Amino acid sequence: MNGRRIIYRQFGSPASVLSVEESPSRALKKDDVLVKMTMMPINPSDLIPIRGAYAHRISLPAVPGYEGVGIVEEVGSNVSSTLIGKRVLPLRGEGTWQDVVQTKAAHVVTIPSTLNDRTAAQLYINPLTAFVLCTDILNLRPRDVVVMNAASSALGKLIAQMSKLRGFSFIAVVRNDVYKEELLQLGATTVVNDGDESVYDEVLAYTAGAGATVAIDSIGGEAGNRLGACVQRNGVFLAVGLLSGQQVNWQGLSSRLQTTLFHLRQWNKTVTDTHWHQAFNTLISHVSEGILTISNDGTAYELANVQQAVKQAEQASNFNGKVFLLGQK
The missing domain is CATH 3.40.50.720 (NAD(P)-binding Rossmann-like Domain)
Structure with a gap:
């Protein structure tokens, strides 16, 4: 499945170094899933690496983004087909600022219908x-x-x-x-x-x-x-x-x-996948029950308008909520 991706080939101001490209076709690995992204938030933790703060561990070119929600489109040969069509968070794999994200099935978190996309997209960081x-x-x-x-x-x-x-x-x-x-x-x-x-x-x-x-x-x-x-x-x-x-x-x-x-x-690396999912399940229950709330306020931009989106996200005086990117419809 083809789509677009946001990419940076050098470190610098996000509005200057980010560009939109077509994603190359890739073969799906047997333990992986392919997720069609619907919504991805822009966090400070997404922008800091683009400026070069972690240059020692980032290989260029790179796709930014740690969070986002989407729909499972395809699964690898070792993955149950029941995941297809499920709304999930595809985490700990590729950068999420693209139309299609590939990650391990063990690292997707299924999202209940009680949570909307804006809330779900922000559940991780x-x-x-x-x-x-x-x-x-x-x-x-x-x-x-x-x-x-x-x-x-x-x-x-x-x-x-x-x-x-x-x-x-x-x-x-x-x-x-x-x-x-x-x-x-x-x-x-x-x-x-x-x-x-x-x-x-x-x-x-x-x-x-x-x-x-x-x-x-x-x-x-x-x-x-x-x-x-x-x-x-x-x-x-x-x-x-x-x-x-x-x-x-x-x-x-x-x-x-x-x-x-x-x-x-680092915490992700120290815990088992079972413990990782247990933590997420408890967190999702708290959010679903209203014990923990996440603001839905903010503005959404098409992926092609990423420069405008990151400029708004970086405004120090921005009190208008989170800035989101939208995947391919």
Whole structure:
């Protein structure tokens, strides 16, 4: 099955280096499935590699995109034909920004009819990360106090919801008050504006001087260092992002805290396929039941208009929701 794909042959500004090409015909491997894509979101984690942040592990040319939803069109000889026609997430294989994606049958996640395409397309990067962090990695419980910066992000909003589900306290650190009320409604215990208030003072006041038990850092640099200072001795400092482009003082932080990094890609490699699917099944149940919510707001662009789409996705002042790409009809 032929179609189009978004591709980059050099690193640089996504709007400049991305182009649309016809996908070459490929033979389907015996354990693979072919999925006709319907909708793919644009995430910061999709754009960062295009700029060259992970050039050491990316072979060019490359197709971007980690998430998306589509319909199974074909299956390999070792795969049950009952998958044909099912709506799935084709993950951990090729980049998703193309009309047709090929991946292993073991790495497709079937989506129930209760979830629309916009919700389904966003289930992987942020929802699975939030779920795994709060369960597998940190095993957060009611006694825990978690402080997180860049908490108005999609991940931060999901952590806020997980705090309500798991019972831990969540101190959301933001740069403005735009999402303050939303974060409180979602489950945040309190919201601290890093521009107007001292995060350190607010955390110590909330914890009666004890400090947080866990910090989740999305920014790095001085913001990450300040966040680490809010954590009690032998607490956990977990880095999930590097929005500042600068590392924290790992040596200083590790002298008094348990420090670690989380990459969903690495977690995928450490767990069995059975555990991976169990995590997804629980996550999908929570979303289907409304325990966890994912915003459907945003704009959708045809695949051919990818330059316009990534420009909108990169606008720092964009409060209009997620930007999506649409597959071939």
